[in-house]
């Protein structure tokens with residue numbers, strides 16, 4: 463994943479000037495205002511669902527090839543316009559890293575599975591033939607997070623349309639403008655080519671009320687939510703079938719057999735990506751005592767910056783605060799998704815602006831171990847042996863069954879950890895994103911459904927099984943006398 467930073471910086475400066483120029487000349491600051499009711503732009507959930515239902519009926523009458531063409535437009539725009547759209551997302555949300563916002567859109571365009579996933583199963587024998595096909599649900603209601611506003615919509619839309627559905631999205635309010643603009647571009651291209659509008663509808667001013675209206679709407683056949691614990695609970699209370707891509711707190715174990723320079727590079731790559739906004743990203747590291755100091759050296763050699771105890775304390779005071787009635791700890795808005803250099807300043811030190819990751823030793827009980835921090839500081843916990851590492855990793859994962867990572871050359875340690883943590887994704891000797899086909903095998907989606915068990919979502923996730931049986935005929939291998 464080589465990125466030419468200078469080129470990106472110059473393109474981005476140009477794009478920003480154009481985007482700002484356009485916003486000023488239109489006077490509105492939102493380019494989608496003029497399109498309400500078209501190209502997926504809606505203020506009212508009822509109108510959005512009605513338009514998506516109409517689009518579903520049109521799509522249903524079309525050949526499979528038209529679904530493939532529709533998602534091809536989403537892929538193309540995602541790749542060709544990644545710099546412009548990624549820059550908009552960075553500007554609007556103010557979290558993460560620009561080069562990764564761009565890269566996420568490009569990668570989704572390339573690696574999200576499409577219509578090829580809709581394989582048919584067949585059973586044949588003396589009694590004839592049964593064919594099992596995968597049918598769409600209809601209109602899906604989707605809720606998307608601020609951490610990847612447009613990327614989540616992009617992946618969801620490709621999967622859901624490939625399966626023959628349409629979708630109404632309630633995006634996070636802090637990423638709503640880029641969500642609406644991306645959706646407008648996708649629909650406009652699809653409509654120009656296929657004559658069907660509103661395959662993807664977005665609520666331009668999303669609130670909890672509009673989310674609830676979507677959850678309860680009688681024409682919403684299925685719900686797919688991507689976010690933290692509250693939205694997962696709300697979706698499961700809706701009375702509809704829900705696919706829940708929930709929170710994670712992925713632990714990493716480094717044992718005494720690990721290739722430490724490789725482990726250090728992987729931890730930095732995964733934990734620093736988009737300033738640790740990925741739900742699969744490395745969030746805390748449990749290290750066997752015998753190699754603890756060597757891992758610290760390897761992390762330093764690979765470019766991460768070591769904070770001492772006092773600096774970790776100062777950073778924690780700035781990075782975590784109590785929220786909610788139960789006063790649980792959560793990351794502060796000031797530091798969530800911010801650059802490592804900004805975190806370092808909060809810790810009382812100056813580091814080069816290009817620093818990717820900070821790290822420091824903490825106890826197991828430390829907030830940076832227990833809370834999904836979503837910022838580029840990684841706590842290291844010293845453990846007696848691999849069994850203690852695995853047990854503490856299990857506890858720190860909080861039963862989310864999301865993602866876990868090990869660096870080891872011992873297959874028994876790998877097996878033990880995989881069994882103990884029981885996570886949806888388990889990575890051995892790589893950065894977290896290898897589990898999604900980036901530097902590893904497999905395909906990509908930004909909705910990983912742990913709690914409800916669908917795993918990395920694909921077009922098949924958004925289908926209903928239908929079986930068609932023909933009795934006595936079409937088993938062509940039987941003897942001519944069998945009839």
Ligand code: NAD
Pocket residue numbers: 605606607608609610632633634635670673674688689690691692693696706707708709710740741834908909910911912
């Ligand atoms: P969030 O939970 O604050 O918001 C997610 C979405 O849910 C937003 O659109 C928000 O407006 C909505 N929402 C929140 N509470 C709701 C409620 N009670 N009813 C209806 N809608 C509600 O999360 P975020 O900060 O936007 O994103 C980060 C979280 O998402 C992290 O916990 C991360 O692990 C998780 N995440 C998970 C995956 C996955 O694939 N499993 C992917 C990305 C992010």
